[in-house]
Amino acid sequence: MDTVRSKLLALLTPGADPVPPAPDGRWPDIDYAGRDVADWEPFEHLVRLRALAASAPDQAAIALRAWLDLDPVCPNWWYNQLGAPRLLGDAALILNAPSDAVTAVLARATWENMTGQNLIWAAQVAVRRCLLTGDEEGLADAFRRVEALLVTGEAEGVQPDHSFHQHGPQLYNGGYGHAFAVDTAAFADLAAGTPYAFSPRALAVLSGFLLDGQRWMIHGGRYDIACMGRESSREGNAGQARELAGAAGALARAGAPRADELIRFERPSGARAFWRSDYLAVFRPAWSAAVKLSSTRTVLSESMNGEGLGGRHLCDGALHLWREGEDHPDLSPVLDWRHVPGTTAVQGPGPPAPNHLDRDRGGSPFAGVLSDGWYGVAAMHLERDGMRARKAWFFLDDGYVALGAGITGAHVHTTIDQTALPTTRGYRLLEPGELTIRTGARTGRWSDINRSQPDREITAEVMELWLGHARTPGYAYQAGDDEVAVLANTTRVQAVRHGGLVQAVFHEPGTLEGITVDRAVLLQIDGTTGHVACPLARGGHVTVNGTRVTLPASGETRRFDLERALERTMRR
Template sequence: MNKFIGCILLGGCLLAVLPLWATETDELGIIKKNYRNILMLSAGKADSLQADFIRIKPETEMSDQMVVELHQRYPFDLDKIKGYLKKQVADGSWSDINYADTKRSGWEPKLHAERILELAKLYYAEGTDYHRSEIVSRVIHSALAYWFSTEPKCRNWWYNQIGLPKTLGAAFVLLEEQLSAEEKQAAIKVMENAKFGMTGQNKVWLAGNVLIRALLQNDGQLAKAARDTIASEICTGRKEGIKDDWSFHQHGPQQQFGNYGLAYISGMSFFSRLFQGTSYQFDRQQLAILHSLVNEGYRWIIWNRYMDVSSLGRQFFHHAQVHKAYGLAFAAADLGLKGFPKAGNLLVGHKHFDDSDYTVHRSKDWMGTVKMSSNRVIGTELVNEDNLKGYYLGDGATYFYVRGDEYLDVFPFWDWRKIPGVTSYEDVAPIPMAKGMKTNNKTSLVGGLSDGQRGMTVMELNRDGLKAYKSYLFADDFVVCLGTGIQADTTLCVTTSVDQRLKEGELLVRTKSGWREVIGKESFAQKELRFFHDHTGYIIIGKDTLVTEVGKRTGRWCDFMKMYKPSIVEGEVVSLHLRHGVRPKEARYQYLVFPGSSKEKLEKFDVEKEVIVLRNDATAQVVQVPSIGKGYWVAVYQKKEIVVAGKIFTPEQPGVYYVEHTVQGLKKKLEAPFKLK
């Protein structure tokens, strides 16, 4: 039989292609070869995307598997390698790893597995003195012996069944020809910790580990079953995985773009290359779904190679917005979607992800997002001591980007009760734990309406005895933020955060005599206030007191992400929030945000002419912005007729509507009824 194997170039990596008459053994062999070629890519010549990425300073503490794998793209740090060779002790362990660690996230013994993989890649990489080095080989086998004999286990099942087999499995495939019979059996035993099961990305991870075991055992039937299990998750409309609106869910009805979803698209792009040229490869329909997930989902949430904060899930790691954007960029490139996400800023429009209670607005100059929750959608989660302070993340959080780095690594300095856009209690007590359905908003009155370029997003807030009705109307140059029906029976002051971001230049306030700098903490009680900071303007209208805070703050990453070592960091923050007082009754607010603006534009803006608020109460919020159309954006919270500009509008049910005057009266042009549950 002709054993000739051809090659193709995909995703910058030379992959093999089998002839049509290939045997099962041929197919497994070529998949192994593809696996090794992909793993060794970081040791080769960097393409433009990788060259761009490796200019970023590497992290020293990592828990996110995607970030760990992203860091494997860096060139070998030979000084660090020398440390591995020097610090390994006689039993094969390393003296600088805490093997008794009990953390559920950032578990230190996983570093042992990561070093085995790094050394295995170094052993086969050309261009260094360590290429096929006997010293490196000896250290690798000693490290394997320690792992096989001690069998470290983490309290978090994910490491034992997914994380460790995934990392070690890659090393086993690279080292297969170097493994003794005993080592290979021990390697297979490690891989047997992963079995088919679970849902969404967890299902894909487990099946990927079973695939590695099949390759080590040369078991074509098992490999085929693993491939089919992986491919079975390339679909839409299930409870977990890709949703019909091209968001991604895991751990129930919860938006997981930057966590499980990113692992999913990254993994699927890997498998698309791994199976290329064999009968295992994904079909056109499956690839089309993956492309749509990127183009109709992920492309919306990246701005200037920064991922939206509201897409990070529970993973508020250091530099998370950057790492996750690059992780997506590599996945998109592997799928053949070149120029992503640099070209992502060319995307202009407005999209509401209805399955996830999440809105993204993109102009040519700025991006804004809103994240909400309801009795259908979970707002956030606390798992494995990640996201210890994120209880309010799904309560109408808003972020506005011009450069993209406005909130980069601000989290240690945040007042987590004043997440931008959120209405909550002011309190010095510990923030409640965001566990399970506890972060749900007890209402169905949450949704959004879009005409493709602009839109209105609305929510009833009903949590912990606090009620409010909040809406966000995105126009071309500004966002209208309304709140009403704010009430609570508590001795705690209720606040609404306008913004809380890194300080970049002065915070200025407009006075009768001109602009002046705001220093420290100040309170303002005027009917109309205008502020400007970091290319963003704010106009606050109403009777409630506006408090600004400018200056240095200190904090610790470990206070909200337990995997980090205790260390105090310092930064400067600008914060603006409204105070509605103690036991508010029917309190309300109105403010406008102008991302990508200037002081001159903010000075000249005529609020009465440009923003017409016809109603702002617990029944409805009605707004007209003449610059974007003659119609009215209407949020209806109660099924009753309402008067809009002198005409009666009777909605069939609560929801968001866009209506216009006609000869016959008000005509409904667009509608998004709430999904009542």
């Protein structure tokens, strides 16, 4: 217990010394009657109290008593049960000031109905309570509960593909999953060398989560906003990805496998399909990209507590591209949220309506991702707001090809890009299209997408590039300089060829360019090596040119061998 206490106290690094409180222990500039559910005003008292505890313990003791006497209540349960007790426990530990009143507040963090990251926060409070009260059994229980979360499965938490789910099957690596990674790594570091040390199995799960999950969703030092849920609408939040290097180092100190990789925590290379979350990430030396799909199996990016008001289309084929060496400022306050890059969406006046908390899902079961470790394929049947589209992406050496077919609905746009100026990006239309480009200054506020955020105006120079579909129910465009041929772009099959590589999305059984399949699949063939995935996540078998392949029900990519390579043809 003493070892854990010493380690924890060393981690509780205070912020800048705050202005001292008034003689009554309160700060006059804090609204103690505030009731904001996302950015609760009285919480700032505890932030300052923790910093004050290290630098001015006498003043901190007065501020501690003031909080306990006031005991404010937030309309959001999280602050009452988790957020406030955790910071109060930090201050009490630094001050070495256990008391019945402090214990009573910390006891509000119960285990009941806690899952995923919420359980981690409850365990943090429990550790502080047990260290203050000398409860060794309770301390051991808290560490056991955290270790028990370090498994992969289909419940909330770490998934078998190393993505992270919270609030149902909702991709949240850059939100709850970020806190989970940082906090569980800290728990592992605290427990190392004590009777509470995590098992090798648990450490391996956490190591895989950071290296094969979190690392693949960071571009240019920030999280892809499509994996952040409503937390992408908090100013500066995407930049918290930089904290992961420290978490990886803590995990290496705890004795986790792949320690050398954790210590380096380098930018990845290749392509990775997150089949549990309808997500594909691709990294090359000069660029990276990620696409987020939706299906009836996955929850859309949520809105809650006045947050995430612009995220309606973040799971509708959102494709974000990052170029190394190019500045990528966070444009969230000024974005046109009906023009999310990669998406096909109905246009209208004003911002789109937000999704509901953990209720809204994709409109079709057809969505899948495939990767052989370097190349990648993604496809979905988009059914949203009375509009339908069949969308496919093929990731190659120097960029990607995006194809769309069967687009129905009125006032529909497919957005190629929306990015800050100046930019070095370029795109090539592979089919005639109704192209529009718009550039200029855009002004917005963080409060436009999150009611708890600042309402100061932010202005940025932005380029928007999109295709209309009044006369053309499809599209084909390319980013990058790969030599590529479009083999098909119909509602039945979409496919490209790049040298000897063929990538295809069969929306139904069919034949194309010497390839015959007997069911809907995502397919890649390179010489005699094939890769296939089931976009319906139903498993079973597929026959490709006479070769019978077993498909995992998960939607995971399966490798197989063909008896002979395809004959090479080129078509545009």
